[in-house]
Amino acid sequence: MFAPVYLDHNATTPADAAVVDAMLPWLSLQFGNPSSRHEYGRAARRAIDHARRQVAAAVGAQPGEIVFTSGGSEANNLLIKGAAACFKPGILAVGASEHPCVIKPAEQIARRGWTLHRLAVDSEGRIDMDAFAAVMALKPKIVSVMLANNETGVLQEIELLAAMARRAGALFHSDAVQAVGKVAVDFRQLNAAGVQALTLSAHKFGGPKGAAALVMDKRVDLEALIAGGGHERGLRSGTENVAAIVGFGVACELAVQRCAEVAPRLLALRERLEERLLKLGAIVFGRAAERLPNTVFFAFPELDGETVVGQLDRAGYAIASGAACSSANPEPSHVLRAMGVGPDLARGALRVSFGSGNTPEQVNGFLDALQTTVARLRQLTAMAV
Ligand SMILES: Cc1ncc(COP(=O)(O)O)c(C=O)c1O
Numbered sequence: 001m002f003a004p005v006y007l008d009h010n011a012t013t014p015a016d017a018a019v020v021d022a023m024l025p026w027l028s029l030q031f032g033n034p035s036s037r038h039e040y041g042r043a044a045r046r047a048i049d050h051a052r053r054q055v056a057a058a059v060g061a062q063p064g065e066i067v068f069t070s071g072g073s074e075a076n077n078l079l080i081k082g083a084a085a086c087f088k089p090g091i092l093a094v095g096a097s098e099h100p101c102v103i104k105p106a107e108q109i110a111r112r113g114w115t116l117h118r119l120a121v122d123s124e125g126r127i128d129m130d131a132f133a134a135v136m137a138l139k140p141k142i143v144s145v146m147l148a149n150n151e152t153g154v155l156q157e158i159e160l161l162a163a164m165a166r167r168a169g170a171l172f173h174s175d176a177v178q179a180v181g182k183v184a185v186d187f188r189q190l191n192a193a194g195v196q197a198l199t200l201s202a203h204k205f206g207g208p209k210g211a212a213a214l215v216m217d218k219r220v221d222l223e224a225l226i227a228g229g230g231h232e233r234g235l236r237s238g239t240e241n242v243a244a245i246v247g248f249g250v251a252c253e254l255a256v257q258r259c260a261e262v263a264p265r266l267l268a269l270r271e272r273l274e275e276r277l278l279k280l281g282a283i284v285f286g287r288a289a290e291r292l293p294n295t296v297f298f299a300f301p302e303l304d305g306e307t308v309v310g311q312l313d314r315a316g317y318a319i320a321s322g323a324a325c326s327s328a329n330p331e332p333s334h335v336l337r338a339m340g341v342g343p344d345l346a347r348g349a350l351r352v353s354f355g356s357g358n359t360p361e362q363v364n365g366f367l368d369a370l371q372t373t374v375a376r377l378r379q380l381t382a383m384a385v
Contacts, residue, residue, distance in 0.1 A: 004316045005362045009204075009355035010150050010178060010295060011320055016206040016254055019247040023208065026243035034240050035229065044242045051249030055213055058252035059176075059200065060186040067214045067232045068245055072177040072201030073101035074225070075214040076144075078236065079173045079197050080105040082222035083142050089113035091140035093170075095156070096338035097121050102144050102175055103334075118338075119145065124289040125154035125339050127161060136168040143168075146175040147198075148183065151322055151335045151351060152286035153295025155183065159193035166194030171220060173197040177212075181205030181255035182263060182292045187215050196220050200252075202244070206356075207251030211244035262356045267293035269354045269363050274298075276367045280374060283345065285336060294355065297322065299348035303377050306330060308350055308370075311377070315369040322349025 006014070026047060032040025034048050049063070056063045069075045080102065084092065094106045096118040103118075110116035117140065120131040127145060136143075143165040148155050158174050165172040176198045179185050182205075187198055197220060201212040214235075216222070228237030273296050274284055282298040299305065305321035312319055322333035332346030352366070 002316075004313065004318045005358075005366060007317060007319045007352045007354060007358065007362075007366060010153075010351065010353035012203045012209065013206050013355055014357070015203075015208055015247065016251060018254060019207055019250045022250045023243040023247040026246050030242075032242075034242060035231075044240075047242055047246050048240055051245045054249035055200070055252045056215075058185075058256045059180070059198065059215055060188040061198075061215045064233075065187070065215055065218060067216060067235045068240065068248075069212045069214060069232075069236055070210055070241070071212045072099075072175065072199050072204075074236075075199040075201070075212050076101045076173075076175055077105045078214055078222065078225050079199070079216075080142065080144065081109060081225060082235070083171055083173075083220070084109045084112075084114060085223035086221040087141050089115075091115045091117060091135075091138050092142045093117040093119050093135045093140045094143070095119045095121065095127060095145045097125055097149055097152075097154075097335040098144065098146055099150055099175060099177070102146070106144070119143075121338050123340050125149060125152045125286040125335065126289050127156055129160075132161060133164065136164050136170070139168055140165075140170045142173070143170045144173040144175065146178075147185070148176070148178040148292050149286075149335060150178045151295075151333055151349075152289075152297045152339075153178070153292035153353075154286040155179075155290040155292065158190060158195060162190065162194035171196055173199070175199045177201045177204055178292060178295075180252070181259055182266070182294055184259065191217055202248035202251050205251055205255040208244045208247040210241060211248035213248070258356065263293045265356070266354050266358075269358055269360065270294065270296055272360060272363050273352060273367065276371075280371060285339065285341065285349070294353050296352045298350055298352075299345050300374055300378075301345055301348065302381050303348050303374065305348045305350050307377065308348075308373055311373045312366075312369060315373065317366050317369055319366075320351040320353070322346060322351060 032044040034044040120128040162172045196217040198215040203209040285297045336346040
């Protein structure tokens with residue numbers, strides 16, 4: 001099979017070979033239901049307990065603080081809707097650049113009597129501290145701000161924000177889906193600052209799709225989204241996806257072991273890429289902010305992002321655009337719009353996100369292909385006017 005160079009690790013990552021090996025028995029001979037009282041069941045339960053310890057250890061949490069879910073999207077929905085169900089309607093505040101799986105549930109509860117505030121970000125994508133303080137003065141009940149943005153890679157000052165939210169009496173959640181494996185994530189330290197819940201997702205760091213967790217301070221009250229047999233401390237019923245959870249545990253262990261070695265390599269790739277992008281006339285979004293080491297979000301004025309992605313795909317490079325293509329009419333990225341980027345430039349957005357397998361040679365090859373593509377498209381654009 002023709003295998004293009006994969007530069008889209010914020011979308012998903014290839015599962016590590018050790019992860020696949022660990023999962024396979026749970027898809028064949030070890031098929032027991034973890035709730036069964038015989039040896040098949042007990043073996044599956046032990047595997048889940050082990051994975052729970054691995055996930056907890058990776059983020060400095062206690063095993064009892066891990067609630068397994070089917071994905072980061074479910075974990076974010078569980079936190080927002082589950083917490084809202086335990087309060088009388090009040091104010092809910094979420095970052096304007098959050099992933100849709102935070103924004104949409106927030107909008108859903110806003111239709112049920114809550115007041116939703118979208119926390120403004122500055123031109124680099126960082127939460128605007130004055131605007132944040134103003135919203136905290138209104139005493140919100142739930143606040144959610146992501147640790148790292150999936151499009152720009154911009155990192156938020158989570159401990160500072162959480163401390164402000166705690167002083168306001170709010171429950172503070174952070175979506176850390178893009179952070180694990182790229183920067184250190186320590187729930188104990190975050191929890192001490194005021195973060196009460198954190199979302200993780202296995203497929204963003206070498207684990208399988210369909211396994212994720214809400215890491216949560218046990219003092220937080222949540223109503224389950226999925227009620228039934230009372231799995232996961234009653235917070236998420238349903239027979240556990242044993243193989244995926246086992247893979248999640250192994251991926252966590254590997255991600256933490258490798259982070260210190262991988263992160264500087266990713267950063268070197270990012271710097272190599274950005275240096276040449278700027279020379280080619282690209283605008284790099286969030287460049288002045290602290291960012292994930294693996295992510296570059298950029299645009300060439302006048303060029304359409306989707307077109308560039310298509311041409312690079314044909315040239316053998318898999319990257320992402322910044323458009324949320326949910327319909328025939330791709331909307332420009334809401335993250336860039338929140339940062340004050342105009343719709344025309346936002347439609348040009350392109351995202352490269354590196355993974356541990358990428359090399360400097362691949363980046364050079366990509367840059368050559370990009371340079372050729374940009375020159376060709378610029379020529380076509382010039383001819384059209
Ligand atoms: C920041 C962020 N949060 C949540 C999610 C959703 O995670 P999942 O794909 O596991 O549902 C994603 C996935 O793209 C993400 O980037």
